[in-house]
Structures are given as C-alpha cells and as structure tokens.
Amino acid sequence: MYVKKFGLRPCGFSVSExxxxxxxxxxxxxxxxxxxxxxxxxxxxxxxxLSFTKASLELYISQxxxxxxxxxxEAAYRVQLFERSGGRIGLTDAGRxxxxxxxxxxxxYDRLSYDMSxxxxxxxxxxxxxxxxxxxQYVLPPLMARxxxxxxxxxxxxxxxxSREVEEALxxxxxxxxLVEGLAHHPSLRYTHFxxxxxxxxxxxxxxxxxxxxxxxxxxxxxxxxxxxNGSGTLExxxxxxxxxxxRLSELNVRLHLGSTESIKLYLENSDCMGIVSVRxxxxxxxxxxxxxxxxxxxxxxRDFHIAEPQGAGEGLGAxxxxxxxxxxxxx
Numbered sequence: 558m559y560v561k562k563f564g565l566r567p568c569g570f571s572v573s574e575x576x577x578x579x580x581x582x583x584x585x586x587x588x589x590x591x592x593x594x595x596x597x598x599x600x601x602x603x604x605x606x607l608s609f610t611k612a613s614l615e616l617y618i619s620q621x622x623x624x625x626x627x628x629x630x631e632a633a634y635r636v637q638l639f640e641r642s643g644g645r646i647g648l649t650d651a652g653r654x655x656x657x658x659x660x661x662x663x664x665x666y667d668r669l670s671y672d673m674s675x676x677x678x679x680x681x682x683x684x685x686x687x688x689x690x691x692x693x694q695y696v697l698p699p700l701m702a703r704x705x706x707x708x709x710x711x712x713x714x715x716x717x718x719x720s721r722e723v724e725e726a727l728x729x730x731x732x733x734x735x736l737v738e739g740l741a742h743h744p745s746l747r748y749t750h751f752x753x754x755x756x757x758x759x760x761x762x763x764x765x766x767x768x769x770x771x772x773x774x775x776x777x778x779x780x781x782x783x784x785x786x787n788g789s790g791t792l793e794x795x796x797x798x799x800x801x802x803x804x805r806l807s808e809l810n811v812r813l814h815l816g817s818t819e820s821i822k823l824y825l826e827n828s829d830c831m832g833i834v835s836v837r838x839x840x841x842x843x844x845x846x847x848x849x850x851x852x853x854x855x856x857x858x859x860r861d862f863h864i865a866e867p868q869g870a871g872e873g874l875g876a877x878x879x880x881x882x883x884x885x886x887x888x889x
Contacts, residue, residue: 599626600638600652601659605731607646630655660730681710684874687732689790691818692862693717695837696752697736704881711874720790727865733875735865736882738790748863751882756794756858757836759848761825767849774802777853783813783821783830790860791818795833798858822848833858 602612603623613620631638636651648656688697693715705713716726720737727735727746736751760766766780784806785791792814796806812830815821821832822839826847842848864879 596626596630597659597663599623600630601656601663603627603639603646604648604652604656604659605729607648609646664730680708680874680877682874683712683714684734684878685714685716685732686734686736686878687716687718687723687726688736689720689723689738689862690717691738691754691791691835691838692736694818695835696862700882700885703885704878707881708877719788724865727867733873734879736862737865738860738862739793745868746865747868748865749879749883750861751864752862754860754862755836756791756798756833756860757839758831758833758851758853759822759825759839759843760831760851761828762846762849764825764829764831764849766831766851769851771852771854773854774799774804774856777856778804778808779810781810781812781828781830783815783824783828783832784811785818785821785834786814786816791834794858794860798856802856 599612599616599618599622602615603609606612606615609620609623609627613623616623627638634651634655637649638652638655639646640649686697686701694717697715701713701715705711716732718726720739721742723732723735723737724743724746726732728743737748738754758772766772772780784795792806799805799809813824815824818834818838821834822842824830825832826842831851839848839850843850864882866875866879
C-alpha cells in the first residue's frame with residue numbers, strides 16, 4: 558500500500574526540527590507589551606526553572622538582566638524571593654506567595670490583551686504551544702507559518718515533549734494549548750480530535766527487504782529493527798498493534814532504541830535494519846528513494862492526535878489557535 562502510494566506522487570512536507578516564532582526582547586529586558594510588568598514574567602520563569610540561566614534562555618534576555626529584574630522585585634517588596642545553597646536556588650515563603658499571584662496576574666493580562674485587541678479587529682499577545690515530538694517536528698511547522706501570516710502580531714512559541722509532559726505544562730499554565738497523542742488522560746483538560754497518524758515500516762534503499770511489497774508478522778520476528786525509545790508514543794502504538802497478533806516487543810529482533818525519528822532515518826540509510834515511524838516523518842525520503850516502505854500483512858499501526866485545553870478556558874489566543882488547527886488540518 559505505502560510502496561504504491563508514495564511511488565506515484567511527491568511529498569507534502571517534511572521538517573526535521575520544530576520552529577520557533579517569538580517577539581525578540583532586547584538585552585535590557587524591556588518590551589513593548591502594554592501594562593504587563595515584565596519583571597513578573599522573569600520571576601516566574603526563574604521560579605519554574607529554578608535557574609537564572611534557563612530563564613535567560615527562555616526569555617531571550619541576558620542573565621544579568623534576569624538577576625536585575627529579580628533584585629528590583631525583592632527591593633520593591635522588601636523580601637527575599639530565592640534562597641541559595643550549594644550552587645542551587647529555591648523559593649522562599651515570599652517567593653511561593655508571589656508565584657501564586659504571578660500566574661493569576663499574567664493570565665488576566667493575557668485575557669486583557671486579547672479582549673482589547675478585538676476592539677481593533679486584530680489579535681495580539683503571547684501564545685505558548687506544547688506538542689508531542691512527532692507533531693512538533695512534522696505537523697505543526699507549516700500550520701504555524703500560516704497562522705502567523707494571518708495573525709502577525711501574535712508572539713508564538715513551540716515546545717516539544719512527550720504527551721504527559723505537555724499535559725503537565727498545560728496544568729501548570731506554562732503553555733496555553735497542547736497537542737498530544739493517544740487517549741484523554743486528565744479530567745481537568747478538554748480534548749478535541751485533531752488528526753489521525755499512521756506508522757509505516759521502512760528500510761534503506763540498499764536493503765534487500767525494500768524489494769518486498771509485504772512481510773508477514775511471523776517474518777517480522779527475525780528482521781533486525783531499530784525503534785524509538787521506551788516510553789515514546791510511537792513504541793506504544795507498535796506494542797498495541799503487535800498485541801492484536803499475540804506478539805510482544807520482546808519477541809522481536811530489536812537491535813537498537815533511538816531517541817528521535819531523525820536518528821532512526823539516518824541509521825536506516827546506513828544499515829540493514831528496519832524502522833517503524835510516522836509516515837509523516839518519511840514522506841520526503843520515500844519520494845527521494847532514500848528509504849522504502851514495506852507493508853506488514855495485517856498489522857495496522859495508527860494513532861490519533863488531540864488538541865488539549867484547560868477545562869473552562871474560554872476565549873483567548875489558545876482557543877483561537879485550536880480553532881485554526883481544526884480548520885486548516887485538511888491539507889495535512
């Protein structure tokens with residue numbers, strides 16, 4: 558099926574890394590955001606990361622600027638927000654109180670910015686999106702580009718991780734909307750079906766298996782495999798599909814587990830192994846002839862991607878982005 562399908566027409570797209578689109582922030586740490594106290598955002602980033610260095614990278618400002626903003630808050634409230642011990646930092650009682658208020662204040666500022674932008678028939682503000690690795694690398698980048706063409710005043714950033722990490726980031730208010738794979742996991746989040754994805758078995762162009770249109774599940778037992786790491790969504794889909802044929806991963810000839818699909822693709826081009834990855838990740842390689850697809854008889858490997866939002870989140874840039882995705886995913 559995939560051999561014929563991808564031998565006849567060119568690929569749609571394939572992007573190896575997630576993209577980031579965000580307003581630049583000068584080294585001084587000052588922004589053109591109306592009203593919002595940027596120092597609160599700096600403090601929140603330091604508090605969540607428990608690192609001045611990570612906060613500077615996250616906010617695109619220098620580390621001295623991060624330290625200065627925190628010192629200004631400590632001077633303003635006449636309290637110590639962080640305690641330092643052995644090269645590590647932790648929140649003081651005052652820091653924990655301020656962090657609780659920060660989340661509510663910044664959320665309200667975000668809603669205010671969104672509501673005021675509607676009066677000018679525009680949308681602006683910061684929008685943080687989280688996505689599982691496959692979605693972040695191979696699905697979202699073109700959609701993000703189209704979204705920013707339509708809403709150029711939105712400062713959009715994308716973070717990737719596994720589905721559980723995305724859900725935790727949503728619950729902790731580190732992101733506004735997430736894209737996860739599999740079934741709904743958390744009752745405090747609302748899930749909307751977004752897209753179906755299929756996994757496909759692929760080999761390098763020089764692999765003799767590439768001349769085969771199909772393998773049986775019994776033959777699969779002996780084929781050397783390179784797969785994603787334990788805990789990945791891709792590996793879970795493979796394990797679930799195998800179980801329907803009374804097969805376990807432990808019965809297969811798995812030579813290697815790798816932490817990214819890009820690593821698997823490059824490995825396959827230089828080995829006699831077979832890999833099983835998202836069909837969206839190998840469209841270009843199949844079209845170029847660097848990889849070849851091999852169907853495994855009766856083995857259906859598919860999964861669903863969902864948009865995850867906090868329950869009762871209401872209108873805002875997160876909801877706007879979710880509606881945009883649901884409207885524009887037909888081209889994927």
